[in-house]
Amino acid sequence: MQMPLNRIVDLMKKQDIDIVFLNNPRNVFYVSSYMSDPHERILAAILFKDEKPLLFTPALEENDAKKIASEYDIFSYLDTENPWEIIVAKLQEKNVPLKRWAIEKDFLTVERLEALKEAFPSAAFDFNISTTIQDMRLVKNPQELAIMKKAGYWADQALQIGAKALREGITEAEVVAEIEYQMKRRGISEMSFDTMVLFGENAASPHGTPGEKKLQKNQFVLFDLGVMYEGYASDVTRTLFFGDEPTEHQKEIYNLVLSAHDEAMAAVRVGMKASALDAVARNVIAVGGYGKYFNHRLGHGLGQGVHEFPSIMEGNDMEILDGMCFSIEPGIYLPGDVGVRVEDCGYASPEGFVSFTETPTGIATYLELIK
Numbered sequence: 001m002q003m004p005l006n007r008i009v010d011l012m013k014k015q016d017i018d019i020v021f022l023n024n025p026r027n028v029f030y031v032s033s034y035m036s037d038p039h040e041r042i043l044a045a046i047l048f049k050d051e052k053p054l055l056f057t058p059a060l061e062e063n064d065a066k067k068i069a070s071e072y073d074i075f076s077y078l079d080t081e082n083p084w085e086i087i088v089a090k091l092q093e094k095n096v097p098l099k100r101w102a103i104e105k106d107f108l109t110v111e112r113l114e115a116l117k118e119a120f121p122s123a124a125f126d127f128n129i130s131t132t133i134q135d136m137r138l139v140k141n142p143q144e145l146a147i148m149k150k151a152g153y154w155a156d157q158a159l160q161i162g163a164k165a166l167r168e169g170i171t172e173a174e175v176v177a178e179i180e181y182q183m184k185r186r187g188i189s190e191m192s193f194d195t196m197v198l199f200g201e202n203a204a205s206p207h208g209t210p211g212e213k214k215l216q217k218n219q220f221v222l223f224d225l226g227v228m229y230e231g232y233a234s235d236v237t238r239t240l241f242f243g244d245e246p247t248e249h250q251k252e253i254y255n256l257v258l259s260a261h262d263e264a265m266a267a268v269r270v271g272m273k274a275s276a277l278d279a280v281a282r283n284v285i286a287v288g289g290y291g292k293y294f295n296h297r298l299g300h301g302l303g304q305g306v307h308e309f310p311s312i313m314e315g316n317d318m319e320i321l322d323g324m325c326f327s328i329e330p331g332i333y334l335p336g337d338v339g340v341r342v343e344d345c346g347y348a349s350p351e352g353f354v355s356f357t358e359t360p361t362g363i364a365t366y367l368e369l370i371k
């Protein structure tokens with residue numbers, strides 16, 4: 001598969017774009033492999049049709065960037081300098097036509113755009129490269145998939161740590177703290193979102209907040225978590241049964257969610273519509289009598305962020321492509337009673353869905369994890 005930088009240069013030739021200006025750090029990472037959060041400073045990748053691309057970094061990052069973005073000409077600025085003057089001077093030095101610009105309309109601030117317009121008064125800033133990159137990011141290449149598989153491995157590890165921390169009386173917040181502490185000790189510096197651990201009826205809110213609730217026997221424990229690994233996110237949910245024997249009601253809800261999850265996983269085909277996949281899981285839960293308690297979409301895309309495109313939901317007739325990454329996460333939420341969700345993320349392939357996470361999914365998962 002062609003690398004992102006080359007694909008964008010091809011697009012520039014086709015669309016007659018002279019310059020692509022990227023300053024969303026995720027997009028900069030996507031085209032250069034250099035990842036950084038510059039905060040209020042400027043980080044930019046600047047691409048041309050026939051010239052070596054430029055990477056503009058704060059001076060303190062120049063050496064790090066040189067090690068990674070080897071195909072770029074790297075230049076930088078000090079905090080005491082005006083970054084725009086340096087960028088403009090560098091571009092003028094290039095002596096190439098800079099008539100048509102592609103910019104990130106969802107990211108470039110009005111202030112920065114005005115500075116560019118002032119420096120290049122006869123240029124057109126009309127091409128929105130954000131949507132192009134968003135579409136490119138829908139499909140991951142084999143290297144990206146390999147990294148995401150590792151991110152999934154660490155999410156599985158985090159679930160195991162969480163399961164082992166469970167005991168009567170422990171609070172949700174304490175379990176969260178234990179997971180994140182142990183992950184940091186293992187070198188995972190960032191979770192992909194706030195770790196969620198919810199006990200019993202607290203899990204009936206799909207986006208609940210862990211707090212002081214103490215764990216009691218014979219409750220469900222919902223874990224929803226993920227890590228950032230080499231710039232990519234993982235995301236997994238397991239609902240564990242903590243106790244001796246689930247009630248018939250608990251089993252009914254759990255197994256219905258699990259069937260919806262399993263049937264949706266098995267139904268994934270390259271070329272099917274996202275909405276059709278959502279319908280597979282939704283139908284299982286509706287037939288089981290709990291349709292109105294599955295009150296969110298089946299899944300979301302993920303990659304460098306934990307919520308990207310595509311949305312796996314009713315109304316989205318986008319075709320699922322080979323290499324598209326997304327979650328399958330049906331749930332049933334009965335207010336004041338129980339909440340159950342089972343989630344795996346993976347990608348569509350000609351052989352079907354390939355999951356990034358491997359933690360078992362049955363109602364006895366807790367026992368399997370603490371073995």
Ligand SMILES: [Mn+2]
Nearest residue numbers: 235327329343
């Ligand atoms: Mn998710």
